Amino acid sequence: MFKERKLMKDKLVSFVDLVAKELPDDIYKKIKLLEAEEDASLANEIYSCMSINMKRAKELNRPICQDTGVLQFYIRAGSKFPYLADLKELLTEVTKEVTKSAPLRPNAVEVFDEVNTGNNVGTKLPWIEWDIIDDSKNLEIEVYMAGGGxxxxxxxxxxxxxxxxxxxxxxxxxxxxxxxxxxxxxxxxxxxxxxxxxxxxxxxxxxxxxxxxxxxxxxxxxxxxxxxxxxxxxxxxxxxxxxxxxxxxxxxxxxxxxxxxxxxxxxxxxCWASRHGIIKFDENFNSVITTHKEK
Ligand code: SF4
Incomplete structure (x- = not known):
């Protein structure tokens, strides 16, 4: 399973990287709609800054907002998906790697010690919630970057x-x-x-x-x-x-x-920069990102 694990890890690192840098299609479209409808000049300036921000983030390969939040994963796991036992460990490794490569701001402050861990991993971080789907061989992972504000x-x-x-x-x-x-x-x-x-x-x-x-x-x-x-x-x-x-x-x-x-x-x-996305895997580890198709 070594090859499959590496494949999944690489796909998840680039998925989380994408989520930090581009908004999902529904939110992007709605912001553009509100921008088109707005007629107050200061509000228009702000929408225009948001649009420039999104464009520049893509061009410069940087996160849309400096606060890349703490990573929260919501997993809908088919009970027959072949690779569940190690998923928690894998998502922890993904979090550490994407924190360096994207890069993401280190936001995990260890509870009671009140010291930043430096890699977005800490007690119960990344946050992971599971739903098990009977008889399915597929896996769906949703990630959300929970910012402070x-x-x-x-x-x-x-x-x-x-x-x-x-x-x-x-x-x-x-x-x-x-x-x-x-x-x-x-x-x-x-x-x-x-x-x-x-x-x-x-x-x-x-x-x-x-x-x-x-x-x-x-x-x-x-x-x-x-x-x-x-x-x-x-x-x-x-x-x-x-x-x-x-x-x-x-x-x-x-x-x-x-x-x-x-x-x-x-x-x-x-917030306007709600960064979340969904990636789906089948039993052969083929994947598709369903939230970021249209840009
Ligand atoms: S609320 Fe959202 S856009 Fe504002 S600083 Fe926080 S993460 Fe960034």
């Missing part, structure tokens, strides 16, 4: 039952109004409706990573996504908070059945 507004709360969905919406607006500007708007707002704080937070990350041109399949949730997006856009935060037509790139909601006495609500915010 965009992680700052992340919150979760457990509301009493009488608060209802109105309470959830209030919590979302309070959070975005108070903290959203720290996260380099226009924002992606991921909302999780759960049963306790960790399920709500985890679902909000899943929502934030869902493509921004999609809707929740449940009509009530889809309507809520639309209304919250309209409401947040009416705040007119504009790019980088300088005021402008729009505040958000998108609002996504994910949910789960919950205890009758609780409504967990989580928020995860993505």
């Amino acid at each position: 965009c992680s700052l507004p992340g919150r979760s709360v457990v509301l009493p039952p009488l608060s209802g969905y109105e309470g959830a919406v209030q919590f979302v607006f309070d959070t975005v109004v108070e903290m959203g500007i720290n996260a380099c708007p226009p924002l992606i707002v991921g909302i999780g409706i759960g049963t306790c704080s960790n399920t709500a937070a985890s679902l909000s990350k899943k929502a934030m990573l869902r493509p921004i041109n999609t809707s929740n399949p449940h009509p009530f949730a889809a309507e809520l996504e639309k209304k919250i997006e309209e409401g947040l856009n009416n705040i007119k935060m504009g790019p980088q908070g300088v005021t402008g037509k729009k505040s958000v790139l998108g609002v996504n909601i994910e949910g789960m059945a919950h205890h009758p006495s609780t409504l967990g609500v989580g928020i995860t915010i993505g």
Whole structure:
């Protein structure tokens, strides 16, 4: 398996490198759309800086933002994919290598010691979450670079039952109004409706990573996504908070059945430079990147 391991490692290093330097297609397109719609002059300047930034990052082979975050991997692993046992170790090696080669900013500060490890690896970093897919021979790896500014507004709360969905919406607006500007708007707002704080937070990350041109399949949730997006856009935060037509790139909601006495609500915010991507492998280690096709 030595040859296959090396092949996978090389592919993952260049995949993470790409994610640091180019936005996924859905986010890139939405930024260009907001830029075309904007008519405030300062906001236009900021969108134009973002476009130049993206172009220069590609030309100079550099990350889009100096804060390349901490690496978080979300794995959807077929139970029959031939190479699962060593994947955690492999992703740790990939993280160290791409930190040097890209390069990525070392952002892992070891817990309690409060010393930067220098290679983006530390206790539970890179962060890895697993879903096992029955009977599949394929492997899907999603990577997200969790920057500091965009992680700052992340919150979760457990509301009493009488608060209802109105309470959830209030919590979302309070959070975005108070903290959203720290996260380099226009924002992606991921909302999780759960049963306790960790399920709500985890679902909000899943929502934030869902493509921004999609809707929740449940009509009530889809309507809520639309209304919250309209409401947040009416705040007119504009790019980088300088005021402008729009505040958000998108609002996504994910949910789960919950205890009758609780409504967990989580928020995860993505910035305009939300760097994430998906790579898929088949059992023969052929791969395709599904998020970055059109540029
Ligand atoms: S919020 Fe995003 S764009 Fe702003 S500094 Fe952090 S990673 Fe960079």
